[in-house]
Amino acid sequence: xxxxxxxxxxxxxxxxxxxxxxxxxxxxxxxxxxxxxxxxxxxxxxxxxxxxxxxxxxxxxxxxxxxxxxxxxxxxxxxxxxxxxxxxxxxxxxxxxxxxxxxxxxxxxxxxxxxxxxxxxxxxxxxxxxxxxxxxxxxxxxxxxxxxxxxxxxxxxxxxxxxxxxxxxxxxxxxxxxxxxxxxxxxxxxxxxxxxxxxxxxxxxxxxxxxxxxxxxxxxxxxxxxxxxxxxxxxx
Numbered sequence: 001x002x003x004x005x006x007x008x009x010x011x012x013x014x015x016x017x018x019x020x021x022x023x024x025x026x027x028x029x030x031x032x033x034x035x036x037x038x039x040x041x042x043x044x045x046x047x048x049x050x051x052x053x054x055x056x057x058x059x060x061x062x063x064x065x066x067x068x069x070x071x072x073x074x075x076x077x078x079x080x081x082x083x084x085x086x087x088x089x090x091x092x093x094x095x096x097x098x099x100x101x102x103x104x105x106x107x108x109x110x111x112x113x114x115x116x117x118x119x120x121x122x123x124x125x126x127x128x129x130x131x132x133x134x135x136x137x138x139x140x141x142x143x144x145x146x147x148x149x150x151x152x153x154x155x156x157x158x159x160x161x162x163x164x165x166x167x168x169x170x171x172x173x174x175x176x177x178x179x180x181x182x183x184x185x186x187x188x189x190x191x192x193x194x195x196x197x198x199x200x201x202x203x204x205x206x207x208x209x210x211x212x213x214x215x216x217x218x219x220x221x222x223x224x225x226x227x228x229x230x231x232x233x234x235x236x
Contacts, residue, residue, distance in 0.1 A: 044236035046191055049158045053100045060235035061193060063094045063112065068229030070114060077218040085219075091118035092229070096147065103155050110147040110169070117141050134208070136174060144172045145180070153186075162187045167197065178205045182227075191233035198226045 047053060071088040094112030098105065116137035120127050131137045152165035164185050171180040184197035200222045203210055210221040 042191060042233055042236050046159070046188065046233060046236065049156060050100065050105055050154075051156050055100055057236065058097050058099045058108075059233055060097050061095060061231040062234045063092060064230045064232055065090050065092055068092050068227070070225070070227045070229075073224045073226070075220040077220075085121070087119055087121045089114065089118045089120065091115035094145075095234075096231070100155075105150070105153055105155060105157075107147055107150060112145045112147075114143045114145075115141060116143050116173075140174045146170050157188075159188045159190070171201075173206045176206050193231045194229075195231075196226070196228045198224060200224055 044057060044059075046059060053059075069088055069090055070092060071086055073084050073086050076083050076085050092112065092114045094110070096110040096112075097108045099108065100106070116135055117131055119130070119135075119137070147167050147169035149168040150165060151168075153163055157163050162185050164183070166181055167184050168179060168181045170177050178201075180199055180201060182197035182199040184195055186193060186195040188194075202222045204221060210219045
């Protein structure tokens with residue numbers, strides 16, 4: 001059962017990671033330009049191309065938990081048999097701002113959180129043990145990812161076309177913060193961003209060692225985290 005504990009841990013990291021990726025290019029140190037409040041609905045919908053976004057326009061997006069899933073996958077050897085163990089959750093929330101400066105796309109005020117207490121596998125006993133003994137999510141309930149740089153997203157990107165790029169940020173789990181990069185594929189349709197991203201992390205970087213239980217179960221490092229999610233425009 002301990003083997004599965006680790007898998008949940010990876011799931012956590014994964015969830016946090018991708019959605020911010022849906023944003024855009026390297027985040028600047030400068031604060032984004034002010035934007036006027038929205039009275040009824042979306043005042044300024046997204047244009048067809050990033051090039052049409054003026055330097056004074058800021059778009060605010062919010063993650064849709066109902067359409068967002070985080071999953072981790074880890075390789076295990078259980079009683080001599082190789083297998084892939086997976087865990088997942090939909091308990092993710094977050095927002096980010098997207099804007100243009102000097103022909104580049106930037107992301108600001110990015111903050112994504114995952115409730116680690118909701119991570120589940122196919123074994124309730126394992127889930128309880130992870131919350132109390134391994135991940136200690138009862139004590140550290142939130143995993144937080146803050147995106148700070150995006151590379152590879154063209155400034156002339158248009159709607160209804162998939163784009164691949166990288167999103168780098170800081171992941172915090174159990175009060176340990178480490179840099180993490182996601183390989184992301186994103187498509188914008190109307191006022192919605194749909195994205196999928198993957199990242200590789202090492203348990204030891206977050207205070208864990210890959211478990212080996214009495215020689216019957218061996219979990220390998222690293223872990224692959226994947227997230228498929230949706231973020232909707234809520235202010236423009």
